[in-house]
Amino acid sequence: MKGQRxxxxxxxxxxxGKTTAIDAISEIxxxxxxxxxxxxxxxxxxxxxxxxxxxGELTLDAETKLYLYGTxxxxxxxxxxxxxxxxxxxxxxxxxNSHKTPLEELDYYLNLNAEFLTVNPAVIGITHYDEISQPxxxxxxxxxxxxxxxxxxIQSDARKPEDVVLLLHTLLAILEYS
Amino acid sequence: MTFSAxxxxxxxxxxxxxxxxERDEADFFVLxxxxxxxxxxxxxxxxxxxxxxxxxxxxxxxxxxxxxxLFISTGGLPQLSSLVKVLNYQATNINCSKQAPAxxxxxxxxxxxxxxxxxxxxxxxxxxxSFLKTLLENTTDFLIYRFTSPAGSIKLxxxxxxxxxxxxxxxxxxxxxxxxxxAIIIDSVSEIEWHNAVEQAxxxxxxxxxxxxxxxxxxxxxxxxxxxxxxxxxxxxxxxxDLGVEGCGKYIKLAAFMRNNVTNLTVTASxxxxxxxxxxxxxxxxxxxxxxxxxxxxxxYAKVLDEDKQQLLEKITNRLKEINNHKEAAE
Numbered sequence: 001m002k003g004q005r006x007x008x009x010x011x012x013x014x015x016x017g018k019t020t021a022i023d024a025i026s027e028i029x030x031x032x033x034x035x036x037x038x039x040x041x042x043x044x045x046x047x048x049x050x051x052x053x054x055x056g057e058l059t060l061d062a063e064t065k066l067y068l069y070g071t072x073x074x075x076x077x078x079x080x081x082x083x084x085x086x087x088x089x090x091x092x093x094x095x096x097n098s099h100k101t102p103l104e105e106l107d108y109y110l111n112l113n114a115e116f117l118t119v120n121p122a123v124i125g126i127t128h129y130d131e132i133s134q135p136x137x138x139x140x141x142x143x144x145x146x147x148x149x150x151x152x153x154i155q156s157d158a159r160k161p162e163d164v165v166l167l168l169h170t171l172l173a174i175l176e177y178s
Numbered sequence: 179m180t181f182s183a184x185x186x187x188x189x190x191x192x193x194x195x196x197x198x199x200e201r202d203e204a205d206f207f208v209l210x211x212x213x214x215x216x217x218x219x220x221x222x223x224x225x226x227x228x229x230x231x232x233x234x235x236x237x238x239x240x241x242x243x244x245x246x247x248l249f250i251s252t253g254g255l256p257q258l259s260s261l262v263k264v265l266n267y268q269a270t271n272i273n274c275s276k277q278a279p280a281x282x283x284x285x286x287x288x289x290x291x292x293x294x295x296x297x298x299x300x301x302x303x304x305x306x307x308s309f310l311k312t313l314l315e316n317t318t319d320f321l322i323y324r325f326t327s328p329a330g331s332i333k334l335x336x337x338x339x340x341x342x343x344x345x346x347x348x349x350x351x352x353x354x355x356x357x358x359x360x361a362i363i364i365d366s367v368s369e370i371e372w373h374n375a376v377e378q379a380x381x382x383x384x385x386x387x388x389x390x391x392x393x394x395x396x397x398x399x400x401x402x403x404x405x406x407x408x409x410x411x412x413x414x415x416x417x418x419x420d421l422g423v424e425g426c427g428k429y430i431k432l433a434a435f436m437r438n439n440v441t442n443l444t445v446t447a448s449x450x451x452x453x454x455x456x457x458x459x460x461x462x463x464x465x466x467x468x469x470x471x472x473x474x475x476x477x478x479y480a481k482v483l484d485e486d487k488q489q490l491l492e493k494i495t496n497r498l499k500e501i502n503n504h505k506e507a508a509e
Contacts, residue, residue, distance in 0.1 A: 006490065025501055058501075060493040130383055137386070141417055150437065152418035165498045166427050172491050172498075173434035177481060 007067040008168065009084050010054070011113065012094035013105045014073030017127045017158025019054045021094065022068045024161045025168075026056025030068075053084055078112060085113065090171040091122040093151075094158065095140070098128040103135055103143050110147050117149070121174035125156035125167050181208070184255055185285075191262045194269040199284040206231055206268055206285045213247055215453035222400045222455065228272055231264055231285075245271070303398065303462055304405040309362045310394050313387070314466065320372035324363040325355035334390075335376050342384040344376055349393045349424045356398060388467040389423045396425055396463035401455025404462040409443040409454070412473045419464055429460050436464075440477040449478075 010018040023030050032054045054070030069088075071081045085091070093109045095102050106124065110117070124140060140153045152170050156163040182198050189196075201207075206229050209216050213232040220227055232247045233256070245267040249260040269283050305311055312321065316338045323334040332352060335344040345352065355361045367375070403409055415436040421427050435450045443461055447454040464470045483491070 006494075025498075058494075058497050060490075060497050064490070064493065066494055066497065133383060137420065150417075152421060152433075152437075154420070155422050161501050163422075165501050166421060166430075168498055169427070169495065170421060170430050170434070172495055173430045176483065176488075176491055177431065177434040178438040178479070 005067060005087065006060075006064065007069055007084075007088045008090055008092065008171065009069045009071060009081075009088045010092045010094060011071040011081055011109055012073065012092075012125075013096055013099055013102075013109075015099070016073065016094035016096040017125075017156075018070035018073065018094055021092070021125075021156075021158040021164045021167075022054045022056040022070050024159060024164045025058065026068060027059060028057050031055040032070075053080060081112060085116050088116070088120065090120050090175060091116065092125060092167050092171065093122055094125045094127055094156070096128050097126050097135070098132045102126075103139060106140060106143050107147075110144070110149060121171055121178065122149075122151045123167050123170045123174070124151055124153045125158070125163075126153060127156055127158050129155040130157070181256070184258060184261060188258055188261050188265070192269075193266050194283050196265060196269075196283050196285055203284055205229065205283050206272075208248065208285060209233065211453065211455070213244070215451075217453070219401050219453070219455045229268075231268065301402055302405040302407075303395075303400070303402040303458075305395065305398070305466065308356075308394075308398050309364070310391070310398060310466075312364055313391050313394065318366045320367050320369055322365045322367055322372065322375060324365070325352055326361055326363065327355060327358055333375075333379065335372065335379075335381070336387065336390070337372065337384075338387070340384075341387040343387050343390045344379070344381040344384050345390075346379065346381060349390065353397055356394070386420070389420050392419055392423050392463045392467050393425065395466045396459050399459035399462045401453075401459055403443070403458040404465060407461075407465070409458070412440050412442055412476045413461065413470050414440040414473060415464060416469050416471050419467070419469060426463075429456070432457065432460055436461075439479055440473045440475070442476070445476070445478075 010021055012018055019030070019032055023032075053072065054068075056068040058066040058068065060066055069084045071077070071084055091113060093106065093113075095106050095109075099105055113122070124144070126137065126140060137153050137155065144151060144153070151174075154163075154167060154170065156167060158164065185196055185198065207225050208231045209219060209225075210233050211219060212234055216230065216232055219225075220230060230246065233250050234247050235250050245264060248256040248264055251257045265283075265285075305314060309323070313336070319337070319339050321336045321338070323336065325332045325334065332346050332355070334346070334352070337343070413436070415433065418433055418437060419426055421430055421433065426433075429452065432446070432450050432452050435446060439446075439449075441449075443457050444454065446452075447457045450457075452460075461470065
């Protein structure tokens with residue numbers, strides 16, 4: 001495994017907190033490709049958005065690093081997801097609970113990454129749950145059940161390192177036991 | 179044959195007189211667990227670490243025996259020579275805070291599950307004996323719990339219709355009230371009264387009732403298995419518990435294992451290296467929120483990770499722990 005590029009990918013809709021999550025735990029200043037947004041669907045949620053990827057790092061030892069990648073939230077950049085996902089250990093899907101259709105968003109990202117998820121694990125982080133508690137965690141589990149997926153759903157605040165760490169710890173546990 | 183019978187056999191070669199007593203009178207405590215997995219029970223039962231005696235099934239050369247570890251033979255009883263050695267050492271070298279007479283020492287076995295003593299009711303967790311009963315029975319729609327102590331009071335508002343609760347503080351802060359006798363007053367109120375009370379209070383956002391039940395059940399279990407349950411039943415999780423609930427995040431591996439395997443709790447403890455008392459508490463909490471099912475057969479999906487990958491996962495885990503430790507230190 002020495003010298004191998006180890007990576008975990010954060011994906012999800014615009015404003016779900018992918019850039020923030022990477023920023024919360026990366027030991028380097030994350031490299032972000034945020035640009036001022038022009039798309040109305042993005043402007044509704046925030047002023048800038050990622051167009052290529054976010055990138056952070058965690059050093060494991062002198063020879064090994066864990067790379068953290070964030071995909072762009074806008075769907076026209078979905079091709080980047082497939083590029084970034086190659087060789088990843090697993091996927092963190094962040095869903096903004098205050099989005100107009102958060103359950104459909106989860107459904108979308110499960111479909112988009114279906115091939116990857118047949119052999120790799122995912123965890124679902126629900127952000128902005130403190131702003132709006134509907135849909136509930138149970139509702140997300142129902143979406144997963146329809147897909148035949150059994151990934152854990154965890155309420156997360158992408159600003160809090162401990163919440164992001166919990167998502168990654170869970171991903172590792174699935175890698176170990178399932 | 180029981181622990182007391184072995185103690186009688188050992189009497190002739192013991193330097194002091196030993197007798198088995200109730201926990202409150204004991205100078206020493208025998209834990210049936212391995213030393214390395216005893217921290218949880220010591221902490222949960224608030225035992226003096228230096229006066230705990232542990233058990234092991236791993237036969238080692240006699241010179242390698244530790245002075246506070248009893249060797250348990252295949253029959254499930256302490257080996258006579260090991261018992262004599264450990265008790266003689268303990269009586270001579272460990273000071274008892276109670277200043278017990280040097281020739282008369284007492285001992286009590288804790289959480290014994292290796293047939294040393296017969297378990298009594300108190301060794302199991304019975305939710306009906308605690309305020310958890312009111313959360314589970316759900317005989318009324320709206321309750322307000324008042325947790326009181328000389329230091330102040332905390333209110334907890336439960337809506338059994340929507341299955342949510344509001345609490346003035348974090349669940350962790352409620353924990354200390356669980357063990358105070360008569361600390362909890364429960365008021366059954368009308369829907370209007372309940373909503374008025376919630377509106378007038380300054381409260382964090384509502385949380386699922388299942389999270390409250392999980393936390394209370396986990397904490398009150400104290401490492402004891404749910405009354406009427408067997409640790410030999412094959413069980414599995416039908417879905418994940420909320421890993422964000424206070425304390426639950428420590429058991430991610432246990433949750434992942436139980437979500438992906440069907441087996442009994444003793445095997446679960448051994449496969450995950452989680453102490454059995456902690457597995458009991460976790461199981462109880464998950465069972466009481468309805469996410470455990472039993473199965474006729476064990477189905478273990480042995481995932482064999484190669485050494486490199488195992489080491490890699492450990493490295494990542496350790497690095498993530500550093501992030502949390504660093505944050506805690508900063509706070």
